[in-house]
Amino acid sequence: MKYAAKRILLLLITMILVSFLAFLAFEIVAGDPAQTMLGTEATPERLEAVRQELGLDRPFIVRYFSWLTGFFSGNLGVSYNYKQPVWQLIAPKVENTLWVCFISFILICIISIPLGIWSYNWTNKIWDFFRTAFNQLCMAVPPFFTGILLSWVFGIVLKFFMPGRFPDLHKDFAGALRHMFFAAVCLSIPRIAMTIRMMRSTVIGEMEKAYVRTAISRGNDRKGVLVGHVLKNSLVPVVTFLGQTMAEIIGGSIVVEQVFGIPGLGRFLVASISNRDYPVVQAIVVILAFWVVIAGTVADLVNQAIDPRLRLGGSK
Amino acid sequence: MLEIRDLHVKFHTREREAVAGISLTIRDGEILGLVGESGSGKTVTAMSIAGLLPRKQCRLSGEILLGGKDLLHADRSELRKIHGNEIGVVFQEPMSSMDPLMKVGLQVGETLRIHTDNSPEERKKLVLAALDDVELPDPEAIYNKYPHELSGGMQQRAMIAAAIASRPKLLLLDEPTTALDVTVQAQILELLKKLNRTHGISMMFISHNLNVVRKLCKRVAIMQRGELVETGDTEKIFTDPQHPYTQRLISAIPTRTRKEPV
Ligand SMILES: Nc1ncnc2c1ncn2[C@@H]1O[C@H](COP(=O)(O)OP(=O)(O)OP(=O)(O)O)[C@@H](O)[C@H]1O
Numbered sequence: 001m002k003y004a005a006k007r008i009l010l011l012l013i014t015m016i017l018v019s020f021l022a023f024l025a026f027e028i029v030a031g032d033p034a035q036t037m038l039g040t041e042a043t044p045e046r047l048e049a050v051r052q053e054l055g056l057d058r059p060f061i062v063r064y065f066s067w068l069t070g071f072f073s074g075n076l077g078v079s080y081n082y083k084q085p086v087w088q089l090i091a092p093k094v095e096n097t098l099w100v101c102f103i104s105f106i107l108i109c110i111i112s113i114p115l116g117i118w119s120y121n122w123t124n125k126i127w128d129f130f131r132t133a134f135n136q137l138c139m140a141v142p143p144f145f146t147g148i149l150l151s152w153v154f155g156i157v158l159k160f161f162m163p164g165r166f167p168d169l170h171k172d173f174a175g176a177l178r179h180m181f182f183a184a185v186c187l188s189i190p191r192i193a194m195t196i197r198m199m200r201s202t203v204i205g206e207m208e209k210a211y212v213r214t215a216i217s218r219g220n221d222r223k224g225v226l227v228g229h230v231l232k233n234s235l236v237p238v239v240t241f242l243g244q245t246m247a248e249i250i251g252g253s254i255v256v257e258q259v260f261g262i263p264g265l266g267r268f269l270v271a272s273i274s275n276r277d278y279p280v281v282q283a284i285v286v287i288l289a290f291w292v293v294i295a296g297t298v299a300d301l302v303n304q305a306i307d308p309r310l311r312l313g314g315s316k
Numbered sequence: 317m318l319e320i321r322d323l324h325v326k327f328h329t330r331e332r333e334a335v336a337g338i339s340l341t342i343r344d345g346e347i348l349g350l351v352g353e354s355g356s357g358k359t360v361t362a363m364s365i366a367g368l369l370p371r372k373q374c375r376l377s378g379e380i381l382l383g384g385k386d387l388l389h390a391d392r393s394e395l396r397k398i399h400g401n402e403i404g405v406v407f408q409e410p411m412s413s414m415d416p417l418m419k420v421g422l423q424v425g426e427t428l429r430i431h432t433d434n435s436p437e438e439r440k441k442l443v444l445a446a447l448d449d450v451e452l453p454d455p456e457a458i459y460n461k462y463p464h465e466l467s468g469g470m471q472q473r474a475m476i477a478a479a480i481a482s483r484p485k486l487l488l489l490d491e492p493t494t495a496l497d498v499t500v501q502a503q504i505l506e507l508l509k510k511l512n513r514t515h516g517i518s519m520m521f522i523s524h525n526l527n528v529v530r531k532l533c534k535r536v537a538i539m540q541r542g543e544l545v546e547t548g549d550t551e552k553i554f555t556d557p558q559h560p561y562t563q564r565l566i567s568a569i570p571t572r573t574r575k576e577p578v
């Protein structure tokens with residue numbers, strides 16, 4: 001368990017560093033918030049009053065820490081644009097985006113790991129051709145295109161959901177889930193294709209290893225070798241890849257949410273950037289950065305649970 | 317107990333046969349040595365007995381009879397029943413031959429899991445007994461370790477424990493001590509002698525080192541370029557080698573060690 005504690009400590013340090021950089025960047029880019037709020041016509045006295053009210057007269061480092069503690073207690077400041085607490089504005093969007101990413105990640109895992117192993121068996125020439133072609137197709141077709149296609153087929157024709165009219169997650173959970181499911185499918189298709197291909201090539205590499213011969217010499221059948229030995233050994237690079245996937249699907253979700261009309265983080269981020277609503281942008285940027293480093297940490301911890309040799313890594 | 321009749325193995329990618337007509341018997345309860353230089357076909361011979369050759373990549377002919385069954389022409393499911401159950405194999409590199417992500421105890425118990433319907437508790441008891449049999453200290457602790465936590469010698473002992481756990485009739489040892497240092501090598505040889513004596517397991521011991529074979533095997537077969545050049549009593553071959561290749565092998569051993577059989 002020591003290795004896990006170490007990894008989590010590293011995560012916390014990274015999170016502090018990342019948030020500090022974000023805070024610093026906005027300090028430089030955003031300029032004086034009081035000025036932004038009041039406009040160019042404001043009197044110096046009025047500006048000074050607002051600065052005091054916002055706590056801008058305190059030193060930089062003090063303001064950073066109060067912002068950071070605010071981040072974890074749900075106090076992210078007030079939006080310039082909506083004059084509402086930032087957290088109240090983005091919480092429902094965070095929720096929607098996390099659901100879409102979560103569903104799509106689950107789809108990626110449960111489809112590509114078994115198929116990756118299974119596709120190892122498809123080694124004759126005809127299968128190879130179709131598998132490769134299909135795989136390339138899935139990787140090449142962009143999610144917005146599958147998004148439009150699925151909205152039309154499952155939304156407009158089959159009426160599984162109403163494209164563009166996303167139900168409130170808390171009022172109609174099943175409806176919202178159905179809607180998000182199709183968005184998640186679009187998001188996951190290229191990633192599933194990539195993960196299958198990666199899993200398959202890892203399995204092919206592992207099958208060459210000496211321990212496979214040992215496993216056969218003990219009476220394992222093909223399934224026993226693949227599931228009992230090769231699967232676990234193939235998982236480490238795949239988990240690392242899935243960690244990156246986890247980080248990347250949240251980027252991909254912006255487009256998909258746009259196509260399906262799901263009010264998510266991505267859409268809100270784009271809107272807030274064009275409004276120069278810095279407290280909102282800052283909060284979303286830090287949330288996204290945390291998401292990326294947390295995904296990496298989770299992948300590392302899972303890998304350490306799989307492969308005991310990785311547990312030594314940090315201490316030596 | 318095992319009889320090889322006119323075994324030929326030719327890989328499609330090679331011009332020459334890797335094994336070119338070998339006939340050999342392993343008698344009940346004996347340790348037979350198989351000696352030859354690198355590339356002479358020792359491993360290929362052992363792998364054909366064990367049914368571990370990639371059948372698509374080579375052409376096999378001849379017969380390998382184990383208790384009347386022809387292993388060379390057995391189908392996969394017949395072979396699976398023999399693998400680990402009637403024939404155990406120990407390979408040269410213990411580290412890479414073990415599954416790095418599986419606990420040692422589970423690897424040692426694998427043949428039992430596959431070939432018997434013992435309960436997990438019974439199986440664990442047998443595994444601990446096998447670990448004890450190969451003289452590993454503190455079997456309970458070893459059971460829960462991963463291969464990389466053991467030394468090379470301990471790994472090879474664990475591999476031997478895994479190979480004998482379900483009491484096969486025949487153990488194929490493909491240079492099991494070559495990767496180990498000399499003192500560990502000597503200990504493993506002693507262990508093999510003991511297992512042969514106490515459990516009556518027949519063994520085929522492969523080595524390129526005639527001197528090692530002399531310590532362990534009453535009978536030895538000398539192999540060169542896929543063929544057997546000489547087979548017989550180890551001491552007799554040592555004192556009176558017939559074939560020029562055998563003579564060369566013996567004269568390659570330093571004289572001091574040659575004179576005193578251990
Ligand atoms: N899978 C394979 N494909 C093609 N040729 C092979 C294959 N395995 C072995 N050979 C060839 O068969 C011949 C005999 O090899 P083998 O491994 O049996 O030698 P060996 O006596 O065990 O040597 P060593 O002491 O190096 O282990 C060699 O020429 C080798 O290159």
Ligand SMILES: [Mg+2]
Binds near residue numbers: 358359360490491
């Ligand atoms: Mg060899």
